[in-house]
Amino acid sequence: MIKKKGLLASVMSLGLVLAACGGDNNENGNNAGGDNDPDGNGNNGGEQVEAQEWRFVTEETEGQVQMVYANEFADLVNEKSDGQITIDVYGFGELGSEVDQVEQLQQGIVEFAIISPGFTGTLVPEGNIFALQFLFDDDQELNQQVLNESEAINTHLAEKYEEQGIMPLAFWTEGAMQWTGNSPLQTPDDFQGFQMRTQESPLILRSYEAYGANPTAMSWGELYTGLQQGAVEGQENPLFFIEDANFHEVQDYLTISNHNMYVTMTTVNPDFYEGLDEATQNIIDEAIEEMRDRGFDIQQEQNDAALELIEEATDTPTEVIELTEEERDEFRELAGEARDYFRENGGDDAEMILDMLIDEIEEAQGN
Ligand code: 6CS
Numbered sequence: 001m002i003k004k005k006g007l008l009a010s011v012m013s014l015g016l017v018l019a020a021c022g023g024d025n026n027e028n029g030n031n032a033g034g035d036n037d038p039d040g041n042g043n044n045g046g047e048q049v050e051a052q053e054w055r056f057v058t059e060e061t062e063g064q065v066q067m068v069y070a071n072e073f074a075d076l077v078n079e080k081s082d083g084q085i086t087i088d089v090y091g092f093g094e095l096g097s098e099v100d101q102v103e104q105l106q107q108g109i110v111e112f113a114i115i116s117p118g119f120t121g122t123l124v125p126e127g128n129i130f131a132l133q134f135l136f137d138d139d140q141e142l143n144q145q146v147l148n149e150s151e152a153i154n155t156h157l158a159e160k161y162e163e164q165g166i167m168p169l170a171f172w173t174e175g176a177m178q179w180t181g182n183s184p185l186q187t188p189d190d191f192q193g194f195q196m197r198t199q200e201s202p203l204i205l206r207s208y209e210a211y212g213a214n215p216t217a218m219s220w221g222e223l224y225t226g227l228q229q230g231a232v233e234g235q236e237n238p239l240f241f242i243e244d245a246n247f248h249e250v251q252d253y254l255t256i257s258n259h260n261m262y263v264t265m266t267t268v269n270p271d272f273y274e275g276l277d278e279a280t281q282n283i284i285d286e287a288i289e290e291m292r293d294r295g296f297d298i299q300q301e302q303n304d305a306a307l308e309l310i311e312e313a314t315d316t317p318t319e320v321i322e323l324t325e326e327e328r329d330e331f332r333e334l335a336g337e338a339r340d341y342f343r344e345n346g347g348d349d350a351e352m353i354l355d356m357l358i359d360e361i362e363e364a365q366g367n
Contacts, residue, residue, distance in 0.1 A: 029154040049081050049280045056112035057090040057105075059098050059220075059264075060117075065174050065299045066114045066264065067091055071254055073112075073266070085283070087112070097198060097219045106165035108269045112289060115166065116264045121201025125347035126160045128203035129354060130263040132342060133335040134328070140173050143261050144296050145170040146364050152356035156349055160298040167270040169288045172295045174238050174262040175303040180251035182227070186321055188212060188330055197223055197232040203346070211331065220245065227251060238262045240302035241307050244316060249316040256322040259331060265269035266291070 056074060058066035067089065074087035095104060095316060098119045105113040117127040129135075136143045147153060148170075158168045179185045181194070191211040198204040200217045208215040216232055226232045227248040236259070242248055266288060273281065310318055323331075343351045 026224065027358055044253075049084050049277070049283065051084045052086075054087045054112065055090065055110040056087050056114075057095050057110045057202075058114045058277060059092050059101065059116060060114075061091045061093070063126050063242075065240060065295075065302055068298045069266075069295050070112075070114065070289060072298075073287055073291050076290055077283055080283045080286060085280075093221055095299060097221065099100060099219075102166070105267055108272055111269055111272050113267050114264055115267050116199065116262070118199030118201045118204055120161075120166070121203060122165075123134050123164050124157075124160045124166075125345070126157055126350050128201050128342055128346050129157065129350070129357065131201050131203035131207055131260075132339055133207055133259045133352075134332040135339070135358075136261050136361060138176070138258055140176060140261065140300070141296070142364050144292075146357075146361055147173065147263070148292060150360045152353045153359060156353050156356070160347065161265075161267070162270055165244065165263075167268050167273055168265040169268055169284070170266040170292060171263060172266070172292070172299075173242060174264055174299045176258040177236045177238055177260045177262050179234060179236050179240065179255040179257050179259070180227075180242055180247055180318075181253045181255070182230075182251055183233065184253045184319070184321055185255045185257075186323065188334055195231070195233040197226060197235040203338055203342060206341060207335060210334050210337045214230060216294075223247065224250060236260070238299070238303055239306035239310070240299065243306040244302075248310045248313060248318045251318060254310060254318050254320050256320065257328065257331070258323075259328070259335075265294055320335070 043131050056070050058070045059069055060066040070087075070089045074089055077085050077087055090110070092098070095101060095110070097117070101110070102115055102119055102123070104110045105115065117124075117130045121131065136146070150237045153171055154168075157238065159166050181190075183194075184190060188211050191208065191213040191362045194213040196208045196215040197218045198208060205217060207214040213348045218232065222306075223232070223235060224246060227247060234251065235246075237247070241262075242251075242254070248254065256299070268284070273284070276284075307320070311320065339354070343354060346354070
């Protein structure tokens with residue numbers, strides 16, 4: 001069972017409500033749950049867990065990849081706990097901006113959050129690694145395998161997040177990113193002075209500066225209007241998001257650039273997680289593992305469908321430009337500057353993490 005909340009007036013009032021409800025140590029919670037899985041529903045094998053109610057916030061809205069993921073995760077946890085644990089899933093905008101949500105996770109106002117590293121670049125400089133364009137492969141399945149298995153990411157980068165009160169449980173792709181613009185984006189020349197919207201992380205901005213653009217960080221909640229009114233001229237996102245957020249309606253061009261992959265993280269508040277008993281932690285861990293393949297499928301399905309939907313929207317036509325390998329090479333070369341900058345300025349362990357990740361990607365590619 002998933003409970004969904006309506007728009008909350010403020011996070012302050014949420015804090016009060018949550019204090020009244022209690023967290024993992026719900027005094028009114030009964031311990032009656034946990035049978036021996038007689039119905040074979042994949043619960044935690046008979047271990048009893050306390051009745052609990054948790055909160056999970058995402059950066060997207062109903063039907064989009066992160067929300068589908070979070071709702072399925074909530075269902076799995078509920079099932080595995082024999083109905084003892086319910087998770088309230090909040091969509092983007094219900095609790096604040098993407099950056100507010102990072103703070104809510106750190107403060108334990110929410111137990112779980114999907115956080116994209118694009119919003120943590122100042123907090124965790126090494127997390128800027130995902131801003132580096134043309135670093136990963138074009139094959140998203142291979143990339144997901146690297147994200148699942150990488151020591152650079154799951155051990156060394158994860159440690160950096162934990163130091164900041166954010167425990168990553170899974171890193172996953174939401175698909176290859178593409179550019180949209182109100183003018184064609186095909187060569188670095190096209191980016192000269194171009195007003196590009198990006199997420200917050202400094203290296204994302206720097207990467208576009210290396211192309212000659214004039215980037216501005218902005219919440220996606222303001223992006224449709226920003227593009228419509230000309231405050232910004234273009235943006236990057238996976239196809240599913242461009243289509244679902246209707247950015248194509250206010251953009252004349254879509255460039256299939258595959259210049260980067262959109263990486264996000266399922267995260268938990270570390271104090272909350274470490275305070276749980278083992279049976280409850282196991283439920284979370286199992287649900288995270290089961291969601292790895294599902295997360296990949298959810299994004300693939302939505303991304304596969306999106307281009308056709310954009311092309312079908314003929315009342316708001318969008319010209320699609322597909323970059324050739326030679327054209328991509330021009331950008332790839334310019335992207336080297338951001339990579340060098342990351343090595344030197346991306347935090348104490350930036351160079352080590354980057355070199356290890358490059359090795360891991362090459363190994364996965366069979367090079
Ligand atoms: O562009 C953004 O900021 C948003 N894009 C995606 C794919 N998910 C959420 C994020 O905030």
